[in-house]
Ligand code: PEP
């Protein structure tokens with residue numbers, strides 16, 4: 259073959275490459291159009307049956323020299339690249355993402371800023387057991403300059419025979435306490451149909467670890483105009499956690515706060531394994547306030563102070579901890595709740611660390 263012939267074939271190949279390029283891009287444009295139409299109609303974009311039919315038609319018309327197998331392989335690559343194109347189209351920047359909103363979301367309730375300059379301590383009993391019990395904790399909060407009290411009224415317990423919470427009566431107690439002591443109240447709700455009722459009683463709705471992927475609950479919470487504290491699922495990846503928050507924002511509610519509460523690992527020394535690196539990751543990737551629940555992550559009183567310090571040091575917006583007037587007789591989590599004096603000691607140690615100041619006093 260002469261040099262000229264080689265050059266001529268090369269230029270034909272260049273020509274065909276450009277034609278192929280034009281054709282696969284033309285094809286991709288059609289696939290995108292189809293994808294948008296399917297999205298509008300709520301149809302799944304990946305249709306394996308249709309893909310099989312297209313491949314069969316191509317192979318039936320294959321006159322070589324490529325083998326049918328090679329042709330199938332080539333076209334599958336084109337199909338999958340087109341599908342990826344649809345994905346890119348649909349994987350828009352998440353609403354929770356810092357790419358969407360650079361500045362921090364600050365949730366302000368009763369004058370308390372969650373995610374603002376000051377760190378917030380969310381403390382209170384595991385379960386609301388009586389007015390007197392919560393009142394004792396609340397009175398101490400006021401003495402200590404704290405503004406946020408928690409307490410479970412609907413308790414998602416591992417065993418159906420364990421205390422399930424006081425339900426509505428618990429919410430009523432929290433409402434009374436919140437009003438009397440001017441405290442922000444937080445309580446978990448487990449049923450979508452209870453949400454509308456619960457917002458009349460509590461300032462923040464907690465969605466607990468066991469419900470982080472209860473998508474109907476997340477969507478219903480998203481339709482509220484009320485702050486939500488979303489806890490990380492027992493075995494949820496950070497990505498799943500972020501998507502769970504996205505469910506709430508996607509329905510229109512942007513008052514969402516995140517809470518790392520430890521995940522299940524093989525480690526048995528602690529109740530869960532506190533994933534401390536989740537805090538800076540969530541702070542970097544989302545604009546939402548991030549808290550660290552030291553009680554449920556460790557399940558150990560002796561670890562509450564060091565893990566609280568760690569959480570604050572890595573940039574959390576605050577800490578959650580359980581405190582009970584008489585933990586030994588608590589109806590849930592008796593082992594890990596702090597007594598009021600022990601809680602106050604933890605507070606003074608936190609103040610001494612310089613990582614936390616009582617609410618209303620900005621951290622230097
Ligand atoms: C709670 O905070 O009361 C609780 C049950 O925690 P979690 O959902 O993180 O287990």
Ligand code: MN
Pocket residue numbers: 384385554580590591
């Ligand atoms: Mn608890």
